[in-house]
Amino acid sequence: MQHTIKSLLLLLFILLVSAQPASSSKSVRWWVSYNFVDNNLSVITGQATGIYTYAGLSVNDSGDFNCSNSDDSLTSHLKPYKDAGLTVTPALDITNSSLTSGTALANVDQVTEWAGRQKEHGLIDGIMLDYEPTTSDSDWVEKYAAYIKALKTSLATVNVDLEMCTSAWGILDGHTVDSGYGIYADTGVNLMQSMSGTYFGTNITRNIENVELELKQGVSLEQLAVGIGTMIQDGCETGPGKWDYDWNEENLRAFIKEVDDLGAEKLVIWRADIDNEGDCTEEYFLDVAREWLEE
Structure with missing residues (x-):
């Protein structure tokens, strides 16, 4: 009898677990300015799982890391996003000289020391490498990959992710090396x-x-993040977007469907009004972001 009751309880537990809706693995993160925190949150809340921002992180020619913002400034500008349940990933820039000379590689521990401290303070989740050289020199690809690997390994010791931007030109495209x-x-x-x-x-x-x-060249679906630039409504009082990304609702939805069919899980949205943020993002971008997270 006791065995039968235990079996029934186990069966009930399995049924309850299986009845729970599967949690979505999809994410949407937005590029936002360091300032305008309240505006950023008002625009993206409900349509975001995290943010990227420029918090003054850089590596100079000597390979030395610097953050131009104080800890107090970082707290006031980043903690509101964390309090809203969003991931926070500041961008890091390195100089060409620090890459080619190897000084950046030799000093990855400086980035890790800072990142580990901010992680402990509950302010960041990762670092985004936003390095955009114009060269297509394959030697630079090798050096950049070596730097990424070393920094990734180092940051993992303090439980901080490392992310990077790719593009359709220079060493950031898929054509410079085999x-x-x-x-x-x-x-x-x-x-x-x-x-x-x-x-x-x-x-x-x-x-x-x-x-x-x-995907063909080995980027996993877990690594893949598809970036999209927003469109700004005509007549926005804070001015036009920084660039015209040439979207409309029809072609945006068509594109999103195709990347979804490819198995993509991560969208990254760049605010075209990042330098003069207002409340003029075309509504269909917000709709698409929200619907992506609801799937």
């Missing part, structure tokens, strides 16, 4: 976010080709 995007994917970097390869709605066929190339 392994293409794979040389970066193999570093173990947590996420690879496309910029110009998918930001514009001018040619979504080409956008999809860029996404497919990343």
Whole structure:
């Protein structure tokens, strides 16, 4: 009798667990300015799982890391996002000289020391490498991959993710070396976010080709993040967008459906009004972001 009761309880537990809706693995993160925190939150709340921002992180020619903002400033500008349940990932820039000379590689521990401290304070979840050199020199690809791998390994010791931007030009595209995007994917970097390869709605066929190339060359679905630039409503009192990303609701939804069909789980949205943030993001971007998270 006791055995029968235990079996029935176990069966009931299994049925209850199986009846729970599966949690979505999809995410939407927004690029926002360091300032305008209240505005950023008012625009993206309900349509975001995290943010990227420029918090003054850099590596100079000597390989030394610096953050131009004080700890108090970081707390006041980043903690509101964490309090809202969002991930926070500040961008890091490095100089060309620090990469090619190896000084950045030699000093990854400086980045890790800072990142670990901010992680302990509950302010950040990761670091985004936003390094955009114009060269297509394959030697730079090798050096950048080595730097990414070393920094990823170092940051993992303090439980901080490392992410990177890719693009459709220079060493950030999939054409400079034989392994293409794979040389970066193999570093173990947590996420690879496309910029110009998918930001514009001018040619979504080409956008999809860029996404497919990343997957073909070894970028995992876990690493893949598809970037999109927003459109700003005409007559916005804070001014037009920084760039015209040439989207409309029809081609945006068509593109999103195609990347969804490819198995993509992560969207990254760049605010075209990042420098003069207002409340003029076209509503269909907010709708698409919210619907992506509801799937």
